[in-house]
Amino acid sequence: MDFGVIGIALGILLIIGLFFGSRKQGGSQSSPKRKGLVTGIGAQLRSINAEKNQVLEDIHDILIMADVGIEASEAIISDLKKTEPTFENLRAVLKARLMQHADNYLNSAPLQVILVVGVNGVGKTTSVGKLAHYLSKQGKKVVLAAGDTFRAAAVEQLKTWAERSGVHVVVGSNEADPASVAFEGATYAKNHNADVLIVDTAGRLHTKTNLMEELSKVKRVIEKHAHVTDVLLVLDATTGQNGVVQAKTFSEAVDVTGLIITKLDGSAKGGVIFAIQKVLDVPIKFVGNGEGLDDFAIFQPETFIDELLA
């Protein structure tokens, strides 16, 4: 590496970095102060006998390994300290935390409109397919809108699912704008007296501001035609603490009303939902646990907890 290249890189970047880095701006960049969680708990732990401490520490580790996250784990441990740290009490504490948010019902309306959102690869299209099947089995007339106009072959993937459960898919022209596909879907659903419209959307990382803006637009456009009754965020059970940020950001953009946890048939426990529910009041509605059409169920807190502790 000769001096010239380095000089150039440094020069350009330093000047521009210094320039923009020192510019006036009002936004605060101070990070929120952490509460002395560990020291606080540590002090409390010391006062209890050592054996009990060991049990609590083990439980803490189990929770951490299930992706429950530090804050939610500490909260659970602190609940548990009010009683004896037995397995049954742990189950009860966990259950109490999930039951506060238990809500398996979708909102009803003459036309239920369900928007399905999430980051890439969590299983949105699969969940849309399974949800369509689940609702058709209950005798509802379901229409799908293929709103993932971005990923290669996503529309075809949705069509295949639709064929399996015999529901109609509204497909936009190939490079259609997702908002217009959703709108066409809403129009079609109304004209054909459907009970439910499920709108699939492209996976998007919550950090991409423009894509999140696009999602808000999709919702606004549907709202012109029909009320969006549910916005379901699909969350991959293997996701770690990033799930909390995902839930927060998607909620800010489209006001998420419920979660679908997918891939619970694997070794991942999905404990991040405890962390999510600590900051966000969003119920878990469904779980996906396989690749088959029927591998989809209403969320059962007890089953979930048993699996988590298994």
Add this chain to the structure above:
Amino acid sequence: MFNQLTQRLNSSLRKLKSKGTIAARDVEAFVRELRLSLLEADVALSVVDEFCQVVLEQGLELQKSSTLNPAQQLTRIVHHELLAVLGGVTTSLTFSKRPPTVVLLVGLQGAGKTTLAGKLALYLKKQGHTPLLVAADLQRPNAVNQLEKVAELAGVKIFAPEPGNGKGNPIKVAKAAVKFAEQKVHDIVIIDTAGRLAIDKELMKEVREIRDTTSAHQVLFVIDAMTGQDAVVTADAFMQQVGFDGIVLSKLDGDARGGAALSVKRVTGKPILFASIGEKLTDFEVFHPDRMASRILDMGDMQTLIEKSEDVLDEEQKQRFQDKLESGEEFNLEDFLEQMNALKNMGPLSKVLSMLPGAGAMKGQLDQIDDDEMKRTAAIIQSMTPGERRDPKILNASRRLRIAKGSGMQVSDVNSLVDRFTQAAKVMKQMAQGKVPAGVGLPQMPARGKQKSSPPKKKKSKSGNPAKRAAEERGESITLPNEFKNLLKD
């Protein structure tokens, strides 16, 4: 990506920066913070415990020796350990002596295998290889169509004899693909397989058979960077049941804290080869552990920056810039405008600048830099006469008013631009002369907005260097990372 981890580690290091000596409880407190940071970043519990133990032991050693800068020493220890956990050296894909080289992609559902297959194919094609993509994911609805589209985008051949959607045998497809590649002289075969759970015995057996029947040369395990504690469980299971030669991290463009990256390498002992960082086929990078470790600790990533700037500058620009640096001539606004334009081609400004050492400290400001800001800045400079651009000192009040009117901005904007530019140019000149000011990592300048009460105009200070002065005012001294200094010395 690793921002959260970076920020937390740096804030706990900053607490130590003002200290001359270090006590055992300082080290312990630091390690506690480190432990929390790593756990919040989804690093596997076992890896965290091991990591913290090493840092604690080595940190306590610091007490014995009279170390001058304990914070810096601790950074060095953490950096060293991070590097060890991330795998030390950059590892590249190896090729079979007898072509075709068969690359088998495995992983959970939704890890990003199909997209990655396309990215890898394009990357290899650019290196002069003739990769063949093989559609062996016959499970997921329309995975085959997706790969076809990806192949078309990458401009590479695809072998897809089966329609998929549950029809066809992936083992047969893979076997036939290798034959096809031999006949059509493709030197690399990239096999996309269906996502599978590590606990699915049947499917794990299937992928083993694909591996054996194709004598796969490189099995790559693709894992989502957002994965939590399950990353090690899954990676370990794939390692035991299939075995793999390298790891590919996908979706690293999000804000995942990337703990999976740290854990998986440690647990399996296999290197991370590539990182996938976006939805475009070109959003694909060779994974450099040293650069990643530096990024995590906010020591910048100069190497990537230099490579990127190499691409966007022409020879003449480079020469001119070098001359200026060597002669010690002042940089003027004309250079600045030119540099800003060049920088535009290096990607989003905030992303590029975030690779500079110390950038984490000004993340707030960087995040808010947008193209409009650059446009406004350019507009002001463009409203100046060439003479003014070359010598901003001649900008008096009436000239500034004219410029403000010409660019549709306020006089205060013009003032701010000139002031900030003058400061930046001064630091630049000092650095070019090898007088590296102690206070400069990249500008650890505090957000100006917060300093409303500070005196409005230049006040005499002990240090003529603004960054250093700012550092002095905060009672801390920031040292330039060594790699940065070394670069200057070269």
